[in-house]
Amino acid sequence: MRERAVRAIALCRRIAELSEEPGRTTRRYLTVPTRDVHDLLRARMETLGMSVHVDAVGNLRGLWQPAHSIGKRLLIGSHIDTVPNAGAFDGVLGVTLALEWVAIAQQLNLPLDLEVIAFSEEEGVRFNVPYIGSRAVAGRFDPALLELKDKEGITVEAAIRDFGLDPARIYEAVLDDSTIGYIEPHIEQGPVLEAEGLQVAAVTVIVGQTRMSITFTGHANHAGTTPMNLRHDALTGASEFVIAVEDLARRSDGLLATVGKIENEPNVGNVVPGCSRVSLDVRHAFDTDRRAAVADLLAKAEAIASRRGLSVTSRQLSDQPAAPMDERLTAFLAEAIEAAGFPIKRMTSGAGHDAMVLAVRVPTAMLFVRSPGGISHHPSESVLVEDIEASLLVAQKFLQRLAAEVR
């Protein structure tokens, strides 16, 4: 497995060089380097004896059907688009590992059909909407998406045509009826496995997420002439809220709550701030807990504003429910982790993934691999070869178990 791990990592590193920008990895949906990635992956797929095509939304798909196929297909993969100035492993690793999963299945002579998918769009960078590739595969592609424009004014539809594809055939991208599940291997993108000294984990649920914008309004005043007791300082109100958000999340099991963005007006050193707007990002595996936390925080914002003579308004930007992974497939993954000789670790995913979209259509599971330093979306994103090897030992056990179940 060490050799397979080294090969999967090397392929990720090579793909990272296929970029829109010299010296940095940036690969948005259907931009020129996407084709180079397809060419590279297609060659590997064909070497493995797979039949390959690019569907109408730009996903590269390779199918392995063994001679003794029983007509049960497992979909394996992740995305190949990236954030700007990305690392080499987010998304791409799931695809290069999927190729090794195929090789393992072939070696074991398993009767499963295996479809490797390199989703074309997950990050939402080019068109500000994520999961374009997986929406099509899940049969949830809204044709209105075709009208979205990138910052050069190019629509999704034009981008698809420019890539030599036919947007009228996107409906054909939907997954095959024989598909019994989707597995997405992915780097954790966080520090939990490292902190616990673990290499791999089975994901139980992709947490739900609420995003809001909250605005505190007071009165801008001269910082030298306005006594403390006559101020209506919007920034002190917003600051108290930032602390309240952190405090609630620290006290609430499984709750993540973050103020990542603040905009302050007039934002001048000698003026008491008149308006401060903060973002709020709340995530939890249980939607009821998440919504209760949001309600609690909005009440706290009101209380802070009221006490300080400020007004407060809030706007919900998104409300994404939690996406539980399939219990049976996830149990198989956990058993495979144990069978491969590692401690069973189940964890939530705080980030969204293609698996979240696929999960509403087909039994879905995710296998996390440790992220050194918890670093992701950054050029220093990395993986350890022994962790990749561990994930492939798990893959072997999982595929054996699944084949035995469905045979």
Add this chain to the structure above:
Amino acid sequence: MRERAVRAIALCRRIAELSEEPGRTTRRYLTVPTRDVHDLLRARMETLGMSVHVDAVGNLRGLWQPAHSIGKRLLIGSHIDTVPNAGAFDGVLGVTLALEWVAIAQQLNLPLDLEVIAFSEEEGVRFNVPYIGSRAVAGRFDPALLELKDKEGITVEAAIRDFGLDPARIYEAVLDDSTIGYIEPHIEQGPVLEAEGLQVAAVTVIVGQTRMSITFTGHANHAGTTPMNLRHDALTGASEFVIAVEDLARRSDGLLATVGKIENEPNVGNVVPGCSRVSLDVRHAFDTDRRAAVADLLAKAEAIASRRGLSVTSRQLSDQPAAPMDERLTAFLAEAIEAAGFPIKRMTSGAGHDAMVLAVRVPTAMLFVRSPGGISHHPSESVLVEDIEASLLVAQKFLQRLAAEVR
């Protein structure tokens, strides 16, 4: 006095129309409308029998010398430049009132020489350095100031020449040896007099001010994948500091402390902030109290950072000592307030003024007039005619008292 008050206000309103921008009052140092203001004020000065000139730094100066002059000169005035989109009274009111002070002195046949000065530059808008006009009058004009450039690349020296003045003669702008004091009538620019139901006040001291920039640095991380206990969130640290600043100022008599500006990185809703930089503005009438407060707040910043696994750095941007007003002149003003039938009110000025610069050269006092709503540096800045009338009654008593003292 009502008629004088109405006239002074009307002149302010008329001057507010002399602007670089249609529909807004913006008048930076030595820009075209400055000449229009000079023409208007010169005509009024000449009507009062004053001899008028513009000194080499652009200050308009009118001198009234009575026939029975005793060679003791009182300087009265303020500045005529403005912030962008200004009100009609900040600075300008001190000049239009000074003209009425002359008329009052003439009516009372007082033997004082009165020099009215319209300082050319106080706000620091055009060259990012304030008090250019009053520095020259105080004999503190640093020739290096001539090299400063505005955003069009024009130097102070070129601006002076373009206005038809000779920068080599700036040293001649220094106040006359016969000057026994400087009085600056000015709107309060804050809400204190209004809150206390008062019309006028004598300023005891222009408070000292420290300005700093304080940077908290942690680690930017994914808001969905980084557990609360593994975060090093720079914004929560900065927010705790903002609250600590407010808290100290609320608990400390006479202390004003403000965080007006915050810059947060990467400032994206779903990323735990890695760096947050805040401004700090600390003012107090006593320099020792101010410096102790700054030291206390820096220690608090260190403690916050240390507890949160952040680093913190600070940079001092300015350290302006407090400028006490002249005790004798200020006592005369306070007595004049009482003699005019108003409650004596002494207060600090939290904002800087030309008086701060003059005070190091000549006995200086300031008379504050109530600012409705505490509003200044805004088009809705206003004054009440009865307050202006009150200030002129005070002027009358003050001039009588001063003339009696120096005769």
